[in-house]
Amino acid sequence: LLSDCCEFRRSAMGVRGLQGFVARVCPDACKTVDLREMAEKHRTDHPDSPPVVVVDAMSCVRRWYTPESWVCGGQWREYLAILEDFINVFMTAGIKLVFYFDGVVEDKKREEWIKRRMKNTEEIATLFRFIKTHRKQPGREMFVLPSALPTFTRYALKSLGQKTVCTLQEADFEVAAYGLQHNCIGILGQDSDYLIYNTCPYLSIENLHLDRLVTVMYSREVLCRVLGISLTHLPLFACLLGNDIVPESLLEGFWHKCLTTSPHRNNSYNRRTNILLSVANYISKIPCSYSSLKHLEEMLPLGSDKTLLYRGVNSYLLPGQQSPWIPPNVINCQMSSLQQQSALCQDKEIFQKEVSLFLKCQVGQIMGSSSSIGQQLGTEMYFPYRENLFPHPVGHAALDAAQGAVGFLVCEHTLPAPVELLIQQHPKALLRAALNPFPSSLHLCSGLPQPKCGILYLALLKLMRLAEGALDPTVHVADKGVKQCWSQYRPLRTPLVTGLHLHIEPLTTTLSVRPSNQSLIHQEVHLSNPCLSSSGTRMLCRTLLNALAKEQHIRSENYSIFNILSNGEIECSNSLEDDCDTEIPGQALIYRPARQHIYSILLESGKGGACPLVKEWFVYFGNPLKQPELIQPVQPSVTGGTPNLKTLWFAKGPDVEKQRYSTFLACFHLQDEMEELQALEAPVAGFCCLLAYLMMEVSSLSLEDLNAFLALILCLKGKSAAQLTGLQLAQVDSRGVHLGAVLIRGLTTLLMANSACGFPFRMDDLMPWAVFDGKLFQEKYQQSHGGCSMEELLEGNVS
Structure with missing residues (x-):
């Protein structure tokens, strides 16, 4: 669901035709490089930082999935071994990998996403016709990724100890920003947008020879030399060729004008190549200025939205970058790789006013340099106004500061660049603002100084994380005399406070603190909260839940939860389902009752208020995808009532388990x-x-189907990846292919329920390599339907 939105191919892999243009017209821009040599040079130039390659995983999964069988549901243990080999080659060369996955379908991509889904539906129908006719898997030219492959690839990489990031917007921007900010030796992927971003080198996954760690590096500088433009021109060049923001349909007239006036038109080239050359020639002759951009916007038929080019160019600017096409007094709206998620992070809107007041008013007073702070923030910064939802005594500086800091708790990654800069430059002032009037030496024990409001304490925790390393207080953990220093706690991304368990009314907080060489220590702190109304405490609790879901989403630790909580929307791409088999409903419909219960748990229906509907974009036969389906959450039947999220996610003890x-x-x-x-x-x-759920929901499933599934789980346990790889099938049954895809989609539903319910299972226990193999299931399916004995079916695994 999260990454399945791009399961077959990302809807638009950069600028159409640009990758092929580079290969055909400017081969000098395609330089063969040795990644080991690049890594060694990096170590020489930067001895304090390891060489890192940031990987656009969504453009790599097709290359990674090399098992011979792909229609039967996936060869998951074989695939896991392939990923491990891939990682080990880079590790042996001393190269660290960081993997990025798309975590959302942005609104601007929805139309293109739908077009791809409809095209995939046709491709899958053709695939099933082939299987029914020939009773075998077709060649690689008809290859379709096994259902949910990107989703499970994320978890596979995590299980192999790799850093994986699930994005809050289109992944290419975050990948390019990470590569630039962390001085990576390259971006590994296959998306021509990486030729447009001014970031670290772009390395080709398609041309990677893993055994030698050699691939092709695409040179922006050489591309610009061939086109006769500069790096500064590339964002406008991409926009005038059509991209995610500027539709190609608006540019036909402009292209015609460029083609008729360009001296570079070559009849030996195709039309697209001539368009690229003529557009480059046109923009090379205009001044690099905002007025030139405005002139182009007036010239193009952009309709009512005359800012398309501006927004398109701006979308390629990474944190800290500027462009002559953009007015100098306008702050880049993408100064943080996560900032564009303000629409997804509803809590940010709630707390923006407090953040603004905190930074502009309180910190300056504390530091005695409010004017310099104001200059750093800039007069152009814009914070949407929202009424303060947390009543508090007027003029209480420390409380005002703390309430502003609560915004950090939720939106640490969604702050404008000047705010991020201020946090980095003045962490002491920020922390002291929250601590005031309390001492800087904090005791996490029953003797903790009692703040005036629970919000202040929560803000304090956040600011302690932000200021890690900036202050040198000693943190005393009052548990069996253990005393640990600040430096012994793990870095920001693994918080000092690993668990925050709220029992609101009265507000009680259990802090779970993990020193580097100690087991978890739990301390319970009772906080007085005279300033919080009941609605305020509920809002605060919901804010913390959303913050946790967001953090787990980014770290690829939960499944689909943040998208539902923050945006009320979810999508699922195509599955290998036979639309002609009307006896088996689409997996989207099979698992909808389970999803409705999950939605109810997450959105906490049945509490006396209306529960919001969830927008589903699920692909199945008969769904035209003209608009999302609005799905009503349904409360599950739980003895004693459904526990709330606060209990499921934060509470401890055997009863809660x-x-x-x-x-x-x-x-x-x-x-x-x-x-x-x-x-x-x-x-x-x-x-x-x-x-059991499938047997209840799908009436057409037979005893033979049940026996095949049971034989699969019993026989899989003792088989290695090599044994499964060697398994040969005489033929392939189309209904077995369909059932394999349904089962795999069921595993993603288990992941979603597990995430919503506070992880009663380890996520690793619900992965397909633990319970499924496509070829083995096909074999058991055919044996069961062929009437073989139970002893043969179970291979002696009678238990």
Whole structure:
């Protein structure tokens, strides 16, 4: 769902035709490079930082999936071994990898996403016709990624110890920004937008020879020399060729004008190549200025939105970059790689006013340099105004500061660049603002100084994280005499406070602190909160839940939860389903009842208020995707009522663990089977939960189908990746292909329920390499339907 939005190919891989143009017309821009040599040079030039390659994972998954079989549902253990080999080659060369995955379909991409989904539907229909006719898998020319491959690739990489990031916007911007900010030796991918961004070198995954660590590096400088333009021209060049912001349909007239006046037109080139050359010739002759951009916007038929070119050029500017095409007094709206998610992060809108007041008023007073602070913030900075939702005594400086800082708790990655800069330059002042009038030496124990308001304390925790390393207080953990210093706590991305467990009214906070060489230490702190109304505490709790969901989303630790909580929207791409088989409903419909229960848990319906509908963009036969389907959350049947998210996510103890497990089972109507399922190994329990749900929801499933699934889970346990790779199929059954895809999509539904219910299962226990193999399932499916004996079907695994 999160990455499945781009499951077959990202909807638009950069500027159409540019990658081929570079290969055909300017081969000098395609330089073969040795990544080991690049890494060694980096180590020589930067001895304090390891060489890093940032990977655009969505443009790599097709290259990574090399198992021979792909139609039967996926060869997951073989694929996991391939990923491990890929990582090990880079590790051996001393190169660190950072993987980025698309985490959302942006509104501007929705139309293109729908077009791709419709095209994929046709491709899958053709694929099934081939399988039914020839009873075998077609050649690689008809290759389609196994269902949910990008989703499970994220978890596979995490399980292999790699840093994976699930983005809050289109991944290419965040990849380019990371590469620039962290001085990476290159971006590994296959997206011509990386020729437009002024970032680190762009390395080709298609041309990568893994055994030698050699690939092609595309040179922006050589491209510009061939085109007769400069690096500064590239963003405008991309926009005038058509991209995600400026549609090609608006540019036909402009292209015609360029073609008729260009001296570079060559009849031996195709039309697209001549368009690229003529557009480059046109913009090389105009001044690099905002007035030139405005003239182009007036000239083009942009309709009511005359800012398309401006926004298009601006979308390629990375943090800290400027452009002559953009007015110098306008702050780049993408100064943070996550800033454009203000629409997704609803909490930011709530707290913007407090953040503004905190930074502009309080810090300057504390530091005695409000004018310099104001200059750093800049007069152009814009914060949407929202009424303060947390009542507090007027003029209480420390409380005002703390309430502003709560915005950081939720939106640490969505702040404008001047704010981020201020945090980096003045962490002491920020922290002291929250601590005031309390001492800088903080004791996490029952003797903690009692703040006037719970919000202040929460802000303090956040600011402690932001200021890590800037102050040198000693943190005393009052537990068996253990005393740990600030420097012993882990960095910002693994917070000092690893768990924040709220029991509101009265507000009680359990702090889980993890020193570097100690086990978790839990301390309970009771906070008086006279300034918080009941609606305020509810809002505060919801804010913390959203903040946790967002952080887990970015780290690829949950599944789809943040998208639902923040935007009320979710999507799922095509699956390998046979639309002609009307006896098996589309997987989107099969798992909808379970999703409705998950939505109810997340949005907490049944609390006396209306529960918002969830917008679903799910591909299945009969859905034209003209608009999202509005799905009503449905409360699951849980004994004693559905626990709230605060309990499921934050509470501790055996009773809560039981609540998590029973709520998870209730999503699949299996709450009465808890004792039997808990007696099984976790992967088997998850698989059986899914299988029982399928048998209830799909009336056409037979005893033979059930036996095939059971034989799969029993026989898979003892088989290695090499054994599964060597398994040969005499033929392929199309219905078995369909059922394999349905089961894999069911595993993603288990992941979503597990994330919503506070992780009663380890995510690793619900992964396909633990419970599924496509060829093995095909074999068991055909054996079961062929009437083989139970002993042969189970291969002696009778238990």
